[in-house]
Amino acid sequence: MSILEAILFGIVQGLTEFLPISSTAHIVITQLILGTPFPGLAFEIYLHIASILAVVIYFRKDLLAVIVGFFRYFKTKSAENRVHFLFALYIIVATFITGGLGILLKDYIGDNMKSPTFISVTLVVTGLGLVFIERFHRYGNRTEKEMTFLDSIIVGLAQTLSVLPGISRSGATLIAALVIGLNRETAVRYSFLLVIPVILGSTVLAVGDVSRDIFAAIGTPALVVSFITTFVFSWLGIIWLIDFLKRSKLIYFAIYCFVVAILVFLFIDPTTVIDI
Template sequence: MIGWLEAVVLGLIQGLTEFLPISSSAHIRVVSAFFGWQDPGAAFTAVIQLGTEAAVLIYFRKDIWTIISTWTRALWTPELRGHPAAKMGWFVIAGTIPIAVLGITFKDEIETVFRDLRLIGTTLIVFGLVLWFADHTARNKLTLQKHLSLTHALIYGVAQSLALIPGVSRSGGTITAGLLLDYRREEAARYSFLLAIPAVLASGVLELFEIGEGQAPAWGPTILATIISFIVGYAAVAWFLKYISTHRFTGFVIYRILLGVFVIAAVSLGWIPA
């Protein structure tokens, strides 16, 4: 079972890594294995992500309110249907469809085989290289308000669904897709965070029913980890958006590759179980 110390450590890791393109779920899985802790499982990971998602809701509260209110009013006010905020509402809904479908379809695999550390190490390396390629070939010029379309929203959504495999990274996958579509780095990150809201909230709420049952962690440590992830996550999202406005993702790519190599080596040498 997850203890109080594990809750503090894993809450910090979730808050620090959720918005960075390095995969928070991979870090939670790897750190737990390295310290000999029980795998906290997909339910615990999904629930503590509610903490970091709360940080997004507060950080982007003005944007989110504008999108929700305009989209809602546009349902019965035709002249508002072409408003960027109303269209953004539909784009977020459309972009959520792929992860909803795949999440339900592969629920058993997400909770079992997708958590294999050899797979996680491989995805850290492979998708790190894909991010590097996207970052160094992107023209970094498109904006969400002028260029986001239904097709682009669905492409973002498919990229987000790849994060069902720990090691891919929700933000890393969607930002990579945005860069390949030639969006500016900060624009790709902003849409990545907005797109994650429905998926993370839905997943976290559904998994709430698993907490405290069977092998799932108890409520106390889970709540503590969620609170910590919220506090740390709010600071992390502010720093990340400022950082990528003037920096490439090279540092994150190098880190992903090194961590992936370490994970695969550690499993191969028997230092940690797969």
């Protein structure tokens, strides 16, 4: 892999991992445009770890508060510690639902679901979900203090849909969190913190499938450059999305999904199947 290709894959992965527009769909589109196949599981793991690192550093105070509050609750059952304790459990519950169902559904994700036609359809589905939440649903005002285990179950089920190429993980969790009445700030925070155990879990499960030959094929310079690029653009994506949602609406992401879906449907050979 060339340095330029490594940079481009890193930019695409970093920006689209947290925006509600499906990183998988954009990686597939990038492959088709560049004519370069995605270099396999090892490369995907590297990029995901870079994205996780950006989330951990950006939300370090929130993450530390949740972790410390979770363990302190066993000793001091204060109201503040209880909120952090339950919020941690909500993350765990949603993660187990997503991980368990993801493992069960993995064998059913066939090559036909990795085709341009399928991806264009799922991008439209993501866009419709964003339209619904902006135009036909009133925003709630519940914070993490008012969350329940049912909320975590619903968000976990929604997150499971992201195993389908073209369904945005962040989009699915944001839409579900907003539908159940969480306010924007809580929904965004919950969505971002959920990505940490989900990606770490999938990474751990996939480590055994990583071959040294893949690393050799990609090259150390390309791995380093892509990791740094993904981290930087993941960080920028987090900052931009949080700032964007404070002053604008998710409907613009819906429009973007519709436009990309149309372009993919019209200009990419529908028989093309991408292995990712």
